[in-house]
Amino acid sequence: MYVQINGNRLHIEVLGDRPGVPTIIAHHGAPGLGSLAEPRASFGRLSDAYRVVVFDARGSGASDDNGPFTHAQWVADVDAVREWIGAEQIVVAGGSYGGFIAMEYAIAHSDRVSAMVLRDTSPDNSNEAAARANALASARVTVDLEKFERIMTGTTRDDADLRDCWTEILPLYDHDYDPSLTARRAEATPYHYRTHNYAFSVNQHTYDVKPKLPTVTAPTLITVGRHDWITPVACSETIAELIPSSTLVVFENSGHSPQVEEADLWEATVREFLEEVHATR
Incomplete structure:
Protein backbone atom coordinates (compact mmCIF):
# COMPACT_ATOMS: atom_id res chain seq x y z
CA MET A 1 0.00 0.00 0.00
CA SER A 126 34.70 5.62 11.70
CA ASN A 127 33.63 2.43 9.96
CA GLU A 128 34.48 4.07 6.62
CA ALA A 129 38.23 3.79 7.16
CA ALA A 130 37.92 0.18 8.30
CA ALA A 131 35.70 -0.64 5.32
CA ARG A 132 38.24 0.79 2.88
CA ALA A 133 41.06 -1.19 4.45
CA ASN A 134 39.00 -4.38 4.40
CA ALA A 135 38.01 -3.87 0.77
CA LEU A 136 41.59 -3.34 -0.32
CA ALA A 137 42.78 -6.35 1.67
CA SER A 138 40.14 -8.70 0.26
CA ALA A 139 41.49 -11.76 -1.53
CA ARG A 140 38.05 -12.35 -3.03
CA VAL A 141 38.05 -9.54 -5.60
CA THR A 142 40.29 -6.74 -6.75
CA VAL A 143 38.25 -3.64 -6.17
CA ASP A 144 38.17 -0.89 -8.78
CA LEU A 145 39.20 2.04 -6.60
CA GLU A 146 37.49 4.68 -8.73
CA LYS A 147 34.14 2.91 -8.42
CA PHE A 148 34.75 2.21 -4.73
CA GLU A 149 35.45 5.86 -4.02
CA ARG A 150 32.38 7.04 -5.94
CA ILE A 151 29.96 4.84 -4.04
CA MET A 152 31.56 5.38 -0.65
CA THR A 153 31.80 9.17 -1.01
CA GLY A 154 28.38 9.65 -2.62
CA THR A 155 29.62 10.94 -5.95
CA THR A 156 27.95 8.50 -8.34
CA ARG A 157 26.92 10.05 -11.64
CA ASP A 158 23.49 8.54 -12.24
CA ASP A 159 21.48 5.40 -11.51
CA ALA A 160 23.46 3.36 -14.03
CA ASP A 161 26.74 4.39 -12.42
CA LEU A 162 25.38 3.62 -8.95
CA ARG A 163 24.47 0.15 -10.18
CA ASP A 164 27.94 -0.32 -11.64
CA CYS A 165 29.61 0.77 -8.39
CA TRP A 166 27.23 -1.33 -6.27
CA THR A 167 27.98 -4.41 -8.35
CA GLU A 168 31.67 -3.77 -7.75
CA ILE A 169 31.43 -4.02 -3.95
CA LEU A 170 28.64 -6.60 -3.59
CA PRO A 171 31.10 -9.55 -3.51
CA LEU A 172 32.50 -8.20 -0.22
CA TYR A 173 29.28 -8.58 1.76
CA ASP A 174 28.73 -12.31 2.24
CA HIS A 175 30.71 -14.80 4.29
CA ASP A 176 30.40 -17.33 1.45
CA TYR A 177 30.71 -15.72 -1.97
CA ASP A 178 28.24 -16.81 -4.65
CA PRO A 179 28.70 -14.82 -7.89
CA SER A 180 25.27 -15.82 -9.19
CA LEU A 181 23.62 -14.50 -6.02
CA THR A 182 25.56 -11.25 -6.35
CA ALA A 183 24.32 -10.84 -9.91
CA ARG A 184 20.71 -11.44 -8.85
CA ARG A 185 21.02 -8.87 -6.07
CA ALA A 186 22.36 -6.26 -8.45
CA GLU A 187 19.47 -6.94 -10.81
CA ALA A 188 16.84 -6.75 -8.05
CA THR A 189 18.11 -3.52 -6.46
CA PRO A 190 16.08 -0.31 -6.98
CA TYR A 191 18.51 2.53 -7.74
CA HIS A 192 18.08 6.13 -6.53
CA TYR A 193 21.48 7.75 -6.92
CA ARG A 194 20.50 11.18 -5.57
CA THR A 195 19.37 9.66 -2.26
CA HIS A 196 22.52 7.57 -1.98
CA ASN A 197 24.76 10.49 -2.86
CA TYR A 198 23.21 12.76 -0.25
CA ALA A 199 23.48 10.11 2.45
CA PHE A 200 27.14 9.47 1.80
CA SER A 201 28.38 12.92 0.72
CA VAL A 202 26.49 14.94 3.35
CA ASN A 203 25.02 12.86 6.20
CA GLN A 204 28.04 10.66 6.78
CA HIS A 205 30.40 13.57 7.40
Missing part, protein backbone atom coordinates in the same frame (compact mmCIF):
# COMPACT_ATOMS: atom_id res chain seq x y z
CA TYR A 2 0.97 3.64 -0.38
CA VAL A 3 0.54 6.12 2.46
CA GLN A 4 1.16 9.87 2.56
CA ILE A 5 3.76 10.41 5.28
CA ASN A 6 5.09 13.92 5.88
CA GLY A 7 4.27 15.02 2.34
CA ASN A 8 5.86 11.99 0.71
CA ARG A 9 4.16 8.86 -0.56
CA LEU A 10 5.72 5.82 1.15
CA HIS A 11 5.38 2.20 0.11
CA ILE A 12 4.39 0.34 3.31
CA GLU A 13 3.58 -3.26 4.19
CA VAL A 14 2.02 -4.44 7.46
CA LEU A 15 2.54 -8.10 8.39
CA GLY A 16 0.68 -9.89 11.17
CA ASP A 17 -1.74 -7.04 11.72
CA ARG A 18 -3.61 -8.30 14.78
CA PRO A 19 -4.82 -6.27 17.77
CA GLY A 20 -3.03 -6.52 21.06
CA VAL A 21 0.42 -7.58 19.85
CA PRO A 22 3.57 -5.42 20.00
CA THR A 23 4.51 -3.46 16.89
CA ILE A 24 7.91 -3.66 15.21
CA ILE A 25 8.91 -0.93 12.77
CA ALA A 26 12.00 -2.07 10.86
CA HIS A 27 14.07 0.30 8.74
CA HIS A 28 16.05 -0.98 5.78
CA GLY A 29 19.65 -0.03 5.11
CA ALA A 30 21.43 1.41 2.07
CA PRO A 31 19.46 4.60 1.32
CA GLY A 32 18.93 4.83 -2.42
CA LEU A 33 19.70 1.11 -2.79
CA GLY A 34 17.70 -0.64 -0.07
CA SER A 35 14.01 -1.44 0.16
CA LEU A 36 11.45 -3.03 2.45
CA ALA A 37 12.36 -6.43 0.96
CA GLU A 38 15.26 -6.76 3.41
CA PRO A 39 13.36 -6.23 6.71
CA ARG A 40 10.32 -8.06 5.32
CA ALA A 41 12.40 -11.20 4.79
CA SER A 42 13.92 -11.08 8.29
CA PHE A 43 11.42 -9.41 10.62
CA GLY A 44 8.50 -10.74 8.63
CA ARG A 45 9.29 -14.13 10.15
CA LEU A 46 8.18 -12.68 13.49
CA SER A 47 4.72 -11.70 12.25
CA ASP A 48 3.18 -14.72 13.98
CA ALA A 49 3.73 -12.93 17.30
CA TYR A 50 4.18 -9.26 16.35
CA ARG A 51 2.72 -6.66 14.05
CA VAL A 52 5.61 -5.94 11.70
CA VAL A 53 5.69 -2.70 9.71
CA VAL A 54 8.22 -2.36 6.90
CA PHE A 55 8.47 0.41 4.34
CA ASP A 56 10.61 1.93 1.62
CA ALA A 57 12.12 5.06 3.13
CA ARG A 58 11.69 8.29 1.20
CA GLY A 59 14.06 8.23 -1.76
CA SER A 60 14.31 4.44 -1.80
CA GLY A 61 12.48 1.47 -3.29
CA ALA A 62 9.00 2.33 -4.58
CA SER A 63 8.51 5.39 -2.36
CA ASP A 64 8.56 8.93 -3.68
CA ASP A 65 11.83 10.81 -4.05
CA ASN A 66 10.87 14.03 -2.30
CA GLY A 67 13.64 15.21 0.02
CA PRO A 68 15.16 16.08 2.28
CA PHE A 69 17.21 12.91 2.71
CA THR A 70 18.44 13.78 6.17
CA HIS A 71 18.55 11.61 9.28
CA ALA A 72 16.17 14.02 10.98
CA GLN A 73 13.63 13.60 8.19
CA TRP A 74 13.93 9.80 8.14
CA VAL A 75 13.47 9.75 11.93
CA ALA A 76 10.41 11.98 11.59
CA ASP A 77 9.04 9.59 8.98
CA VAL A 78 9.45 6.63 11.34
CA ASP A 79 7.49 8.47 14.00
CA ALA A 80 4.79 9.40 11.51
CA VAL A 81 4.52 5.74 10.47
CA ARG A 82 4.19 4.83 14.15
CA GLU A 83 1.39 7.37 14.53
CA TRP A 84 -0.29 6.14 11.33
CA ILE A 85 -0.31 2.52 12.53
CA GLY A 86 -1.67 3.62 15.93
CA ALA A 87 1.08 2.29 18.19
CA GLU A 88 1.90 4.10 21.41
CA GLN A 89 5.22 2.27 21.64
CA ILE A 90 7.24 0.28 19.12
CA VAL A 91 10.17 -2.01 18.80
CA VAL A 92 12.41 0.01 16.50
CA ALA A 93 14.80 -1.99 14.35
CA GLY A 94 17.36 -1.31 11.68
CA GLY A 95 20.23 -2.92 9.87
CA SER A 96 23.34 -1.22 8.49
CA TYR A 97 22.40 2.40 7.64
CA GLY A 98 18.92 1.60 8.94
CA GLY A 99 20.59 1.07 12.30
CA PHE A 100 21.72 4.71 12.20
CA ILE A 101 18.09 5.77 11.90
CA ALA A 102 16.91 3.31 14.57
CA MET A 103 19.47 4.64 17.07
CA GLU A 104 18.61 8.25 16.29
CA TYR A 105 14.93 7.43 16.71
CA ALA A 106 15.55 5.81 20.10
CA ILE A 107 17.52 8.88 21.16
CA ALA A 108 14.88 11.37 19.99
CA HIS A 109 11.79 9.40 21.06
CA SER A 110 12.82 7.30 24.04
CA ASP A 111 9.27 7.25 25.41
CA ARG A 112 8.04 5.63 22.21
CA VAL A 113 10.52 2.72 22.19
CA SER A 114 9.94 -0.50 24.13
CA ALA A 115 13.01 -2.19 22.65
CA MET A 116 15.55 -1.80 19.87
CA VAL A 117 17.09 -4.40 17.56
CA LEU A 118 20.22 -3.45 15.61
CA ARG A 119 22.07 -5.41 12.96
CA ASP A 120 25.54 -4.74 11.51
CA THR A 121 25.65 -1.01 12.07
CA SER A 122 27.90 1.71 13.46
CA PRO A 123 27.62 4.55 16.00
CA ASP A 124 29.67 6.96 13.88
CA ASN A 125 31.46 7.28 10.55
CA THR A 206 28.70 14.57 10.65
CA TYR A 207 27.22 11.23 11.74
CA ASP A 208 28.18 10.41 15.34
CA VAL A 209 25.64 9.31 17.94
CA LYS A 210 28.16 8.06 20.51
CA PRO A 211 27.68 10.99 22.93
CA LYS A 212 23.92 10.34 23.08
CA LEU A 213 23.85 6.53 23.18
CA PRO A 214 24.14 6.43 27.02
CA THR A 215 20.74 8.18 27.11
CA VAL A 216 19.01 5.30 25.32
CA THR A 217 16.64 3.71 27.84
CA ALA A 218 15.25 0.86 25.75
CA PRO A 219 16.64 -2.67 26.08
CA THR A 220 18.74 -3.17 22.96
CA LEU A 221 19.87 -6.24 21.05
CA ILE A 222 22.92 -5.70 18.83
CA THR A 223 23.67 -8.38 16.24
CA VAL A 224 26.63 -8.50 13.87
CA GLY A 225 28.42 -10.91 11.58
CA ARG A 226 31.96 -11.81 12.59
CA HIS A 227 33.20 -11.20 9.03
CA ASP A 228 31.33 -7.96 8.30
CA TRP A 229 33.64 -5.86 6.12
CA ILE A 230 31.77 -2.54 6.16
CA THR A 231 30.55 -2.22 9.76
CA PRO A 232 33.00 -4.50 11.59
CA VAL A 233 32.40 -6.10 14.97
CA ALA A 234 34.29 -3.29 16.70
CA CYS A 235 31.50 -0.87 15.72
CA SER A 236 28.88 -3.02 17.43
CA GLU A 237 31.13 -3.44 20.46
CA THR A 238 31.25 0.34 20.83
CA ILE A 239 27.45 0.55 20.67
CA ALA A 240 27.16 -2.17 23.31
CA GLU A 241 29.57 -0.34 25.59
CA LEU A 242 27.56 2.88 25.37
CA ILE A 243 23.93 1.72 25.60
CA PRO A 244 23.26 0.82 29.25
CA SER A 245 20.81 -2.06 28.75
CA SER A 246 22.26 -3.81 25.73
CA THR A 247 23.21 -7.29 24.59
CA LEU A 248 25.72 -8.02 21.83
CA VAL A 249 25.55 -11.24 19.81
CA VAL A 250 28.20 -12.02 17.19
CA PHE A 251 27.32 -14.49 14.44
CA GLU A 252 30.45 -16.44 13.64
CA ASN A 253 29.54 -17.63 10.15
CA SER A 254 28.20 -14.39 8.70
CA GLY A 255 29.36 -11.31 6.88
CA HIS A 256 27.14 -8.23 6.78
CA SER A 257 23.88 -10.21 6.83
CA PRO A 258 23.48 -12.76 9.65
CA GLN A 259 19.72 -12.44 9.22
CA VAL A 260 20.27 -14.21 5.89
CA GLU A 261 23.43 -16.27 6.37
CA GLU A 262 22.42 -17.65 9.78
CA ALA A 263 18.72 -16.94 9.45
CA ASP A 264 17.34 -19.51 11.91
CA LEU A 265 19.82 -18.62 14.65
CA TRP A 266 19.33 -14.90 14.09
CA GLU A 267 15.55 -15.26 14.24
CA ALA A 268 15.73 -17.35 17.43
CA THR A 269 18.04 -14.77 19.02
CA VAL A 270 15.70 -11.89 18.24
CA ARG A 271 12.63 -13.84 19.37
CA GLU A 272 14.21 -14.72 22.71
CA PHE A 273 15.26 -11.13 23.30
CA LEU A 274 11.84 -9.68 22.49
CA GLU A 275 10.00 -12.33 24.52
CA GLU A 276 12.11 -11.43 27.56
CA VAL A 277 11.50 -7.70 27.03
CA HIS A 278 7.74 -7.98 26.69
CA ALA A 279 7.37 -10.59 29.43
CA THR A 280 8.51 -8.01 31.96
CA ARG A 281 6.21 -5.22 30.76
Whole structure:
Protein backbone atom coordinates (compact mmCIF):
# COMPACT_ATOMS: atom_id res chain seq x y z
CA MET A 1 0.00 0.00 0.00
CA TYR A 2 0.97 3.64 -0.38
CA VAL A 3 0.54 6.12 2.46
CA GLN A 4 1.16 9.87 2.56
CA ILE A 5 3.76 10.41 5.28
CA ASN A 6 5.09 13.92 5.88
CA GLY A 7 4.27 15.02 2.34
CA ASN A 8 5.86 11.99 0.71
CA ARG A 9 4.16 8.86 -0.56
CA LEU A 10 5.72 5.82 1.15
CA HIS A 11 5.38 2.20 0.11
CA ILE A 12 4.39 0.34 3.31
CA GLU A 13 3.58 -3.26 4.19
CA VAL A 14 2.02 -4.44 7.46
CA LEU A 15 2.54 -8.10 8.39
CA GLY A 16 0.68 -9.89 11.17
CA ASP A 17 -1.74 -7.04 11.72
CA ARG A 18 -3.61 -8.30 14.78
CA PRO A 19 -4.82 -6.27 17.77
CA GLY A 20 -3.03 -6.52 21.06
CA VAL A 21 0.42 -7.58 19.85
CA PRO A 22 3.57 -5.42 20.00
CA THR A 23 4.51 -3.46 16.89
CA ILE A 24 7.91 -3.66 15.21
CA ILE A 25 8.91 -0.93 12.77
CA ALA A 26 12.00 -2.07 10.86
CA HIS A 27 14.07 0.30 8.74
CA HIS A 28 16.05 -0.98 5.78
CA GLY A 29 19.65 -0.03 5.11
CA ALA A 30 21.43 1.41 2.07
CA PRO A 31 19.46 4.60 1.32
CA GLY A 32 18.93 4.83 -2.42
CA LEU A 33 19.70 1.11 -2.79
CA GLY A 34 17.70 -0.64 -0.07
CA SER A 35 14.01 -1.44 0.16
CA LEU A 36 11.45 -3.03 2.45
CA ALA A 37 12.36 -6.43 0.96
CA GLU A 38 15.26 -6.76 3.41
CA PRO A 39 13.36 -6.23 6.71
CA ARG A 40 10.32 -8.06 5.32
CA ALA A 41 12.40 -11.20 4.79
CA SER A 42 13.92 -11.08 8.29
CA PHE A 43 11.42 -9.41 10.62
CA GLY A 44 8.50 -10.74 8.63
CA ARG A 45 9.29 -14.13 10.15
CA LEU A 46 8.18 -12.68 13.49
CA SER A 47 4.72 -11.70 12.25
CA ASP A 48 3.18 -14.72 13.98
CA ALA A 49 3.73 -12.93 17.30
CA TYR A 50 4.18 -9.26 16.35
CA ARG A 51 2.72 -6.66 14.05
CA VAL A 52 5.61 -5.94 11.70
CA VAL A 53 5.69 -2.70 9.71
CA VAL A 54 8.22 -2.36 6.90
CA PHE A 55 8.47 0.41 4.34
CA ASP A 56 10.61 1.93 1.62
CA ALA A 57 12.12 5.06 3.13
CA ARG A 58 11.69 8.29 1.20
CA GLY A 59 14.06 8.23 -1.76
CA SER A 60 14.31 4.44 -1.80
CA GLY A 61 12.48 1.47 -3.29
CA ALA A 62 9.00 2.33 -4.58
CA SER A 63 8.51 5.39 -2.36
CA ASP A 64 8.56 8.93 -3.68
CA ASP A 65 11.83 10.81 -4.05
CA ASN A 66 10.87 14.03 -2.30
CA GLY A 67 13.64 15.21 0.02
CA PRO A 68 15.16 16.08 2.28
CA PHE A 69 17.21 12.91 2.71
CA THR A 70 18.44 13.78 6.17
CA HIS A 71 18.55 11.61 9.28
CA ALA A 72 16.17 14.02 10.98
CA GLN A 73 13.63 13.60 8.19
CA TRP A 74 13.93 9.80 8.14
CA VAL A 75 13.47 9.75 11.93
CA ALA A 76 10.41 11.98 11.59
CA ASP A 77 9.04 9.59 8.98
CA VAL A 78 9.45 6.63 11.34
CA ASP A 79 7.49 8.47 14.00
CA ALA A 80 4.79 9.40 11.51
CA VAL A 81 4.52 5.74 10.47
CA ARG A 82 4.19 4.83 14.15
CA GLU A 83 1.39 7.37 14.53
CA TRP A 84 -0.29 6.14 11.33
CA ILE A 85 -0.31 2.52 12.53
CA GLY A 86 -1.67 3.62 15.93
CA ALA A 87 1.08 2.29 18.19
CA GLU A 88 1.90 4.10 21.41
CA GLN A 89 5.22 2.27 21.64
CA ILE A 90 7.24 0.28 19.12
CA VAL A 91 10.17 -2.01 18.80
CA VAL A 92 12.41 0.01 16.50
CA ALA A 93 14.80 -1.99 14.35
CA GLY A 94 17.36 -1.31 11.68
CA GLY A 95 20.23 -2.92 9.87
CA SER A 96 23.34 -1.22 8.49
CA TYR A 97 22.40 2.40 7.64
CA GLY A 98 18.92 1.60 8.94
CA GLY A 99 20.59 1.07 12.30
CA PHE A 100 21.72 4.71 12.20
CA ILE A 101 18.09 5.77 11.90
CA ALA A 102 16.91 3.31 14.57
CA MET A 103 19.47 4.64 17.07
CA GLU A 104 18.61 8.25 16.29
CA TYR A 105 14.93 7.43 16.71
CA ALA A 106 15.55 5.81 20.10
CA ILE A 107 17.52 8.88 21.16
CA ALA A 108 14.88 11.37 19.99
CA HIS A 109 11.79 9.40 21.06
CA SER A 110 12.82 7.30 24.04
CA ASP A 111 9.27 7.25 25.41
CA ARG A 112 8.04 5.63 22.21
CA VAL A 113 10.52 2.72 22.19
CA SER A 114 9.94 -0.50 24.13
CA ALA A 115 13.01 -2.19 22.65
CA MET A 116 15.55 -1.80 19.87
CA VAL A 117 17.09 -4.40 17.56
CA LEU A 118 20.22 -3.45 15.61
CA ARG A 119 22.07 -5.41 12.96
CA ASP A 120 25.54 -4.74 11.51
CA THR A 121 25.65 -1.01 12.07
CA SER A 122 27.90 1.71 13.46
CA PRO A 123 27.62 4.55 16.00
CA ASP A 124 29.67 6.96 13.88
CA ASN A 125 31.46 7.28 10.55
CA SER A 126 34.70 5.62 11.70
CA ASN A 127 33.63 2.43 9.96
CA GLU A 128 34.48 4.07 6.62
CA ALA A 129 38.23 3.79 7.16
CA ALA A 130 37.92 0.18 8.30
CA ALA A 131 35.70 -0.64 5.32
CA ARG A 132 38.24 0.79 2.88
CA ALA A 133 41.06 -1.19 4.45
CA ASN A 134 39.00 -4.38 4.40
CA ALA A 135 38.01 -3.87 0.77
CA LEU A 136 41.59 -3.34 -0.32
CA ALA A 137 42.78 -6.35 1.67
CA SER A 138 40.14 -8.70 0.26
CA ALA A 139 41.49 -11.76 -1.53
CA ARG A 140 38.05 -12.35 -3.03
CA VAL A 141 38.05 -9.54 -5.60
CA THR A 142 40.29 -6.74 -6.75
CA VAL A 143 38.25 -3.64 -6.17
CA ASP A 144 38.17 -0.89 -8.78
CA LEU A 145 39.20 2.04 -6.60
CA GLU A 146 37.49 4.68 -8.73
CA LYS A 147 34.14 2.91 -8.42
CA PHE A 148 34.75 2.21 -4.73
CA GLU A 149 35.45 5.86 -4.02
CA ARG A 150 32.38 7.04 -5.94
CA ILE A 151 29.96 4.84 -4.04
CA MET A 152 31.56 5.38 -0.65
CA THR A 153 31.80 9.17 -1.01
CA GLY A 154 28.38 9.65 -2.62
CA THR A 155 29.62 10.94 -5.95
CA THR A 156 27.95 8.50 -8.34
CA ARG A 157 26.92 10.05 -11.64
CA ASP A 158 23.49 8.54 -12.24
CA ASP A 159 21.48 5.40 -11.51
CA ALA A 160 23.46 3.36 -14.03
CA ASP A 161 26.74 4.39 -12.42
CA LEU A 162 25.38 3.62 -8.95
CA ARG A 163 24.47 0.15 -10.18
CA ASP A 164 27.94 -0.32 -11.64
CA CYS A 165 29.61 0.77 -8.39
CA TRP A 166 27.23 -1.33 -6.27
CA THR A 167 27.98 -4.41 -8.35
CA GLU A 168 31.67 -3.77 -7.75
CA ILE A 169 31.43 -4.02 -3.95
CA LEU A 170 28.64 -6.60 -3.59
CA PRO A 171 31.10 -9.55 -3.51
CA LEU A 172 32.50 -8.20 -0.22
CA TYR A 173 29.28 -8.58 1.76
CA ASP A 174 28.73 -12.31 2.24
CA HIS A 175 30.71 -14.80 4.29
CA ASP A 176 30.40 -17.33 1.45
CA TYR A 177 30.71 -15.72 -1.97
CA ASP A 178 28.24 -16.81 -4.65
CA PRO A 179 28.70 -14.82 -7.89
CA SER A 180 25.27 -15.82 -9.19
CA LEU A 181 23.62 -14.50 -6.02
CA THR A 182 25.56 -11.25 -6.35
CA ALA A 183 24.32 -10.84 -9.91
CA ARG A 184 20.71 -11.44 -8.85
CA ARG A 185 21.02 -8.87 -6.07
CA ALA A 186 22.36 -6.26 -8.45
CA GLU A 187 19.47 -6.94 -10.81
CA ALA A 188 16.84 -6.75 -8.05
CA THR A 189 18.11 -3.52 -6.46
CA PRO A 190 16.08 -0.31 -6.98
CA TYR A 191 18.51 2.53 -7.74
CA HIS A 192 18.08 6.13 -6.53
CA TYR A 193 21.48 7.75 -6.92
CA ARG A 194 20.50 11.18 -5.57
CA THR A 195 19.37 9.66 -2.26
CA HIS A 196 22.52 7.57 -1.98
CA ASN A 197 24.76 10.49 -2.86
CA TYR A 198 23.21 12.76 -0.25
CA ALA A 199 23.48 10.11 2.45
CA PHE A 200 27.14 9.47 1.80
CA SER A 201 28.38 12.92 0.72
CA VAL A 202 26.49 14.94 3.35
CA ASN A 203 25.02 12.86 6.20
CA GLN A 204 28.04 10.66 6.78
CA HIS A 205 30.40 13.57 7.40
CA THR A 206 28.70 14.57 10.65
CA TYR A 207 27.22 11.23 11.74
CA ASP A 208 28.18 10.41 15.34
CA VAL A 209 25.64 9.31 17.94
CA LYS A 210 28.16 8.06 20.51
CA PRO A 211 27.68 10.99 22.93
CA LYS A 212 23.92 10.34 23.08
CA LEU A 213 23.85 6.53 23.18
CA PRO A 214 24.14 6.43 27.02
CA THR A 215 20.74 8.18 27.11
CA VAL A 216 19.01 5.30 25.32
CA THR A 217 16.64 3.71 27.84
CA ALA A 218 15.25 0.86 25.75
CA PRO A 219 16.64 -2.67 26.08
CA THR A 220 18.74 -3.17 22.96
CA LEU A 221 19.87 -6.24 21.05
CA ILE A 222 22.92 -5.70 18.83
CA THR A 223 23.67 -8.38 16.24
CA VAL A 224 26.63 -8.50 13.87
CA GLY A 225 28.42 -10.91 11.58
CA ARG A 226 31.96 -11.81 12.59
CA HIS A 227 33.20 -11.20 9.03
CA ASP A 228 31.33 -7.96 8.30
CA TRP A 229 33.64 -5.86 6.12
CA ILE A 230 31.77 -2.54 6.16
CA THR A 231 30.55 -2.22 9.76
CA PRO A 232 33.00 -4.50 11.59
CA VAL A 233 32.40 -6.10 14.97
CA ALA A 234 34.29 -3.29 16.70
CA CYS A 235 31.50 -0.87 15.72
CA SER A 236 28.88 -3.02 17.43
CA GLU A 237 31.13 -3.44 20.46
CA THR A 238 31.25 0.34 20.83
CA ILE A 239 27.45 0.55 20.67
CA ALA A 240 27.16 -2.17 23.31
CA GLU A 241 29.57 -0.34 25.59
CA LEU A 242 27.56 2.88 25.37
CA ILE A 243 23.93 1.72 25.60
CA PRO A 244 23.26 0.82 29.25
CA SER A 245 20.81 -2.06 28.75
CA SER A 246 22.26 -3.81 25.73
CA THR A 247 23.21 -7.29 24.59
CA LEU A 248 25.72 -8.02 21.83
CA VAL A 249 25.55 -11.24 19.81
CA VAL A 250 28.20 -12.02 17.19
CA PHE A 251 27.32 -14.49 14.44
CA GLU A 252 30.45 -16.44 13.64
CA ASN A 253 29.54 -17.63 10.15
CA SER A 254 28.20 -14.39 8.70
CA GLY A 255 29.36 -11.31 6.88
CA HIS A 256 27.14 -8.23 6.78
CA SER A 257 23.88 -10.21 6.83
CA PRO A 258 23.48 -12.76 9.65
CA GLN A 259 19.72 -12.44 9.22
CA VAL A 260 20.27 -14.21 5.89
CA GLU A 261 23.43 -16.27 6.37
CA GLU A 262 22.42 -17.65 9.78
CA ALA A 263 18.72 -16.94 9.45
CA ASP A 264 17.34 -19.51 11.91
CA LEU A 265 19.82 -18.62 14.65
CA TRP A 266 19.33 -14.90 14.09
CA GLU A 267 15.55 -15.26 14.24
CA ALA A 268 15.73 -17.35 17.43
CA THR A 269 18.04 -14.77 19.02
CA VAL A 270 15.70 -11.89 18.24
CA ARG A 271 12.63 -13.84 19.37
CA GLU A 272 14.21 -14.72 22.71
CA PHE A 273 15.26 -11.13 23.30
CA LEU A 274 11.84 -9.68 22.49
CA GLU A 275 10.00 -12.33 24.52
CA GLU A 276 12.11 -11.43 27.56
CA VAL A 277 11.50 -7.70 27.03
CA HIS A 278 7.74 -7.98 26.69
CA ALA A 279 7.37 -10.59 29.43
CA THR A 280 8.51 -8.01 31.96
CA ARG A 281 6.21 -5.22 30.76
